[in-house]
Amino acid sequence: MATDIVGNLKVARKPKLSETVVDAIREQLRSGMIQPGQKLPTEGQLTEAFGVSRTVIREALATLAASGLVEPRQGAGVFVVEQISTAFGALTSExxxxxxxxxxxxxxxxxxxxxxxxxxxxxxxxxxxxxxxxxxxxxxxxxxxxxxxxxxxxxxxxxxxxxxxxxxxxxxxxxxxxxxxxxxxxxxxxxxxxxxxxxxxxxxxxxxxxxxxxxxxxxxxxxxxxxxxxxxxxxxxxxxxxxxxxxxxxxxxxxxxx
Incomplete structure (x- = not known):
């Protein structure tokens, strides 16, 4: 009986803080609040804006970079890539x-x-x-x-x-x-x-x-x-x-x- 009850319980996985940051930035990209080619705020600014640690921000940026949405530029910061929107803009015209x-x-x-x-x-x-x-x-x-x-x-x-x-x-x-x-x-x-x-x-x-x-x-x-x-x-x-x-x-x- 007890094992049946435990088997029916579902514990929802709480989203990681970095996932929350990733989802928020993705939404801003989708809505146009952040434009292709635009530089993202600094790690410090993102840390303050989201109220999380720098480690969380770095993990989120790494996820976005792995997805091909942003790219870090040595000494310049992290920028939204332009290739995705450009490629699909050309596709639309065809x-x-x-x-x-x-x-x-x-x-x-x-x-x-x-x-x-x-x-x-x-x-x-x-x-x-x-x-x-x-x-x-x-x-x-x-x-x-x-x-x-x-x-x-x-x-x-x-x-x-x-x-x-x-x-x-x-x-x-x-x-x-x-x-x-x-x-x-x-x-x-x-x-x-x-x-x-x-x-x-x-x-x-x-x-x-x-x-x-x-x-x-x-x-x-x-x-x-x-x-x-x-x-x-x-x-x-x-x-x-x-x-x-x-x-x-x-x-x-x-x-x-x-």
């Missing part, structure tokens, strides 16, 4: 129209996020699960206020990626950035339809299935829920393209009054 961009990005997300959902269900700690839930409810709150939900949508998927405890899942989403979520009215890949309340509520129902599976620790169901969510998004986008083509065909067939 991807085609905003419609093809959205479909291409969804295809990439399918390859990344199905497994990230499964790993999150297995590896997430209490704080990471809370972050996923917080992003979910933030989406809901913005929807009720009729405000753009894109940032909360991206935060939801990013929190899942973070819960894998594999930083490269987060980096891939950060590289995609706003391209990953076309439903925000501020996104250049948005359309009128994806901004509709009905569309947004459909997304939230799919998010709920993903959240429920992760919270239950059910990796396979989490993978399936994420697969259904992203393939449904592909289907919806293709249907919108077909509807737009049909509209233009019918409009062009109407005789001119001139």
């Amino acid at each position: 991807m085609g129209t905003k419609d093809s961009i959205a479909l291409n990005v969804l295809e990439v997300r399918l390859a990344i996020e199905i497994e990230s959902a499964g790993l999150a269900a297995i590896r997430r700690n209490a704080a990471q699960e809370a972050a996923i839930q917080e992003a979910f409810f933030e989406f809901d709150d913005l929807l009720l206020k009729s405000e753009p939900t894109g940032p909360a949508d991206l935060a939801f998927h990013r929190a899942i990626a973070s819960a894998t405890n594999n930083p490269f899942y987060v980096e891939m989403l950060d590289v995609l950035g706003r391209r990953a979520i076309p439903c925000d009215v501020t996104s250049p890949w948005s359309t009128e339809i994806v901004q509709s309340d009905n569309y947004q509520r459909g997304l939230q129902r799919e998010h709920l299935a993903i959240l429920g599976a992760i919270s239950a620790g059910d990796a396979e169901t989490a993978r399936n829920a994420m697969r259904l969510h992203l393939t449904a998004s592909q289907k919806r986008y293709r249907e919108r393209l077909q509807a737009r083509q049909s509209f233009y065909k019918s409009a062009s067939a109407v005789p001119s009054n001139k």
